[in-house]
Amino acid sequence: MTRVVLLGSPPDPIASPPPGGQPLLPADITLASLPGAPTVYGRLLGQLASVDADPVTIARPAHAAAYRGHAGRVLESPDLAGDLRTLADVAETAEDDLLLFPADALVHDELIYQIVKAKRAALTLIVREERDEDGPEEPPIEDAEPEIGAKTIEGLPQRTRAGRGRVISVGTAYHAVTRPNAVLLGPILLRQRHAASLAEAARELADMVHLFGPEDDVTELLVLGLVRRGVSVGVRGRRDLFYRRVRDQREADEALAEMAGFNEDRARLNNAVKGADGFFTTFFVSTYSRFIARWAARRGLTPNQVTLISIGLGLLAAAAFATGTRPGAVAGAVLIYFAFVFDCVDGQLARYARKFGVLGAWLDATFDRFKEYAVFVGLAVGATVSGQFGDGEGVWTLALVALGLQSVKHLVDFSFGAANRRKAPVPLPTLALTVADDRPLRAALEERRASRSTGVRGLLKLWTKAGKFRPVHWARKMIVFPIGERFGAIAITAAFFDPRVTFLTLIVWGGVAATYTLTGRILRSLA
Template identity: 65%
Template sequence: MTRVVLLGASPGPENSPTGLRLAALPGNPTVAERLRGQLTSLDPRLATIESGDVATALRALADVAEATTESLFIIPENSLIHDELIYQITKAKRGALALVAKEPRPEVTEEEQDAQEDVVPIDEAEPEIGLNRLEGLPVRSRVGKSRVVSVGTASHAVTRPNAVLLGPLHVSARNAPMLAQTCRELAAMADKFGEDDDLVQLIVFGLVRNGVSVGLRGRRDLFYRRVTTQEEVNEAGAEMAGMNEDRARLNNAVKGADGFFTTYFVSTYSRFIARWAARRGLTPNQVTLISIALGVAAAACFATGDRPWMVLGGVLIYFAFVFDCVDGQVARYARKFGVLGAWLDATFDRFKEYVVFAGLAVGWVVSGNSDDIWILALAAIGLQSVRHLLDFSFGVANRRKPPSPLPTLALDAPDDRALRQALTRRKVERSQGLRGVLKMWTKAGKFRAVHWARKMIVFPIGERFAAIAITAALFDARITFLTLVIWGSVAAAYTLTGRLMRSLV
């Protein structure tokens, strides 16, 4: 469950009316009514905090955070937002996540570019009070590639601000106590904040200075905007209606970190199968059963040892993998998750592989070849079993590892200079020894060839099923097993080396 906190009018001269109506929607609901309707599935007992008085609002939020054992989703009441964006933010695994918009870079002439060569590097830049505005909010946040680096206020300077915090903020249950503490500390110094300081911005200001890593989420292909006038409501409503939320939801149903084969030869169309299946009421478990059936049928074809059937087996094992991807995509698109489904998916992925291994070995023997093939089959099964054991054990151990603490800064410090210096020192420390090697290898991933090479070398399930399908259809079982054992051994060595290094840092 998620505890939802609705913030009333943000502090400042532009108080957000709650009577603005969305004429284009059935029932002509107000902005606040629509948002409440969207959030009741998350939390039927929404907490509402009037944010006109900053200190009172912060103390009220602290009370909510102290009383909950759940994650918190904080959002201004005058928000127009897609359902899918709410879902994406609240399901994030980050300890804290904020929706941000970066200030667009101005287009400059050649003369201005030449003049910018004299611009002071950010490491030497002086902190400033952000005066620019973006979507009605002061630009007082500095964000990096993955998290909020620093936040300022009307009396707290920030080094080269480049973004605004739009409003939605998700804080995990483990960070709820820190949220409560931060809100009480901020309430005690409310007189230092200005009329244009946004409440969400103040909350993130405190969290970042107290060492909480606040991740970033952009709007991408989804919609979010705060509205304060009927004209803004009409404009935002038209813009939101012109965006294809269902297509965005479908795209988000596909894993973003899949392997090369899955990305280019499966996910390009499997998402549409997933949508078709979901709209016809098929559950993820039913799709999993289809995948299992195709895998068993492929094994039966391989067991004949005849070339036409081997080719058919290669086609069937490919589509068994396609439906293995589809079941997860159906679950994410239809938002139907369950313990049984997760268990079935993980268990029968291995079942399909091992049944296919057996089918290949049987087919080799019935074709009049030596039964020594079983040695290769058992080697492939053993190697894959050990790899999965290592993957599982490392995942469990890694989840138990506490996150590396971030530098902190007193809330009453007038600027973020000391915080940025501490972050610089931390960066230098993490660039030495094994950490430096791992960081350099991570940075190499920005090159597309290296990125996909790293994806393929670990021999993920997509590449394994592709290797089985291609080698079995074009060659024979011995070539298939040799490919699996050799590539699998390289993948195991690479993975084990990386995980040993990560365990030592």
């Protein structure tokens, strides 16, 4: 469950007001080209209904009536300080995660879904400054002086520095930032464990509102408070999805026309594919499996049904290998490949259709191993039946070694993952909100970075940086011998060679993978 808080009082633009007059309330801006001609506020409430059926909207007393005609509760606030204190009250009583959203947002459903499902403990949506390659060369970041950013993007002040996947520093009309390079668009996702930090920061910021400008947004101030309290606030962009804050009818009409140029379904389908898959999966399966997932979704198939298809294909592959014939080996290779394809499809279908369940997750995790080990047995039986290897005892020994090696590797991966989740993250430096610029924060971050760049941590950091090079990136993906590479290796070696070659490939590659993985686990445990 997630508690949704809509902010009904947008900031004044840092630039000139929109042509034609002052900003309108989101409850008064109509989206005439959409079915039912909803208002911006009404559409957003409908989109967020699956997240929170009883959202909270914070609005000025004069505007409260316009918002009360819709679902949810409206809390009145006289000014920016009141907004912050009201948010603090909501955060202190929240028993769930928090999703803060500007009420004037025009956004794709898929983007809301991705924000809510993010794994980060705190996340905000940003847009980065476009680099001007022909502009004057800026001094190195270490020589730059903090500034009150005067640039704008989409009417919002560029007063945020983002890097390394998170917000580094946030500025206001009072707080200066070193080399701001991004704009906070508004949405914030915050896990419940950080709600107390949000409440404390909001109350302190409420006592400082006399230092801020009319263009300083509530969400901007909250991210400032979280960052200076050492909370790691992750960032993500809009990517291939649409988000825009609209201030009047003209902006809404233009935004709708722009949004019509985005293919939300295609973006949703692309996002159903894992971004961290292995080489074989990325280039030989996911290029088309996503379209099978969409086809299955449109015909009402469930992920569990697709998982059963994958299991069935895996068992058929094992039976084909067990014949001990060349046609059987080729048929088994084709079947095991498509068993893996449908193993990918079930997860992609779950993410595309948003159908998740404990049973499905258990089936997928358990029967991946079941299919793989069934194929091992089928290959060993086929080798025995064919008579090419005497009584087949040597092949069965290789099969047991391959099975044992893979089982140990899975056990190590699972246990390390469970232990790593219990490991407390290294805290980020903090800085009082009363400090006017971020130089002390920068210095503390540099000191933290230096302390983490020596010894084992330094070695791991260098190896991580090497992943920026594509050949190294894919080599690292392949060396760990993920399931896609394993099924691909089984299919190729079984089709063109014999079971003994298949098992030797699994043992040699698996041994290298186990050594590499175990070494990495030990180093990360010591870091």
